[in-house]
Amino acid sequence: MSVENEQAEGQDLVELLRARGQRVTSQRLVILRELRRRELHATAEEILDAVRHDLPGTSIPTLYATLELLVELGLARKIDAGTGAALYDARTEPHQHMVCRDCGRIFDLDGEYRLESLVDAAKRLGFVADGAELVIHGRCADCAARIN
Amino acid sequence: MSVENEQAEGQDLVELLRARGQRVTSQRLVILRELRRRELHATAEEILDAVRHDLPGTSIPTLYATLELLVELGLARKIDAGTGAALYDARTEPHQHMVCRDCGRIFDLDGEYRLESLVDAAKRLGFVADGAELVIHGRCADCAARIN
DNA sequence: ATTGGTGCAAATCCTTTGCAATAGC
């Protein structure tokens, strides 16, 4: 089976879950499938609405737990754009985001750029950038020392 | 008066407010002064506690409104680190942030870096980075066209 | 005197928690 079909079927998720001794549930499969069907990042609420088509009764806590799990497994990405609700995205390639101050829409900015040229790259796309925030996530020296 | 004293006294804020026909209130002056006194970014709650020392009775809505105003005036910066509460900072120089997954502390990363070398820069500071999110804020092509 | 700014209380929005019921292994 090709990588694309494997992903479409969620076979990769099944394997990751088995490797960790976690259960394969229909909620997990459907949520990942829905996330992959989308071109664009979606809020938890948008995903929930779509998921309930296929799996009525899916609950909010399950959705959040599953999204967190998918992020942990590297199958999804969480984007905190500062617009209230967090966004989720199954795109794993390196890319950044642009948030419109007015309409709140989020646009992709593909590839790896020099930080100082990102505003220019955005401008080429017609986006009038007035600021950029980069947040690095990880473990500080103290916590890394304490845990490892 | 030197630029430093001007800032310490909030004279720059006074001028910006007058230029916009907005009122100079003690709340606005005290909140900016408190923000400038700090080395590190602070949450709204932390700022409120400190401000109430100088100006008891200061309210939460006023605090948020003032912080938003300061950001709009370019005197402060809002950092959405994805840790629940937003952070505010009176540092205007270009710098980025690192968030510890465990203790939640935020560390500064000064200067302008190449995006792909930021993880290395963080590593040099003992920070074990496992991801970076860059969010560009501004106006999308559609909104820019509609407004200008 | 005018009206922008403030404080209060309550509402809203997003997300997490506690717990009993259910479904994978």
Next chain:
DNA sequence: GCTATTGCAAAGGATTTGCACCAAT
């Protein structure tokens, strides 16, 4: 059968809103 996962209801934290009062111009 065992226990992780689920759904429900309710709680939680951060921020915003509506409105009457106050204070800067």
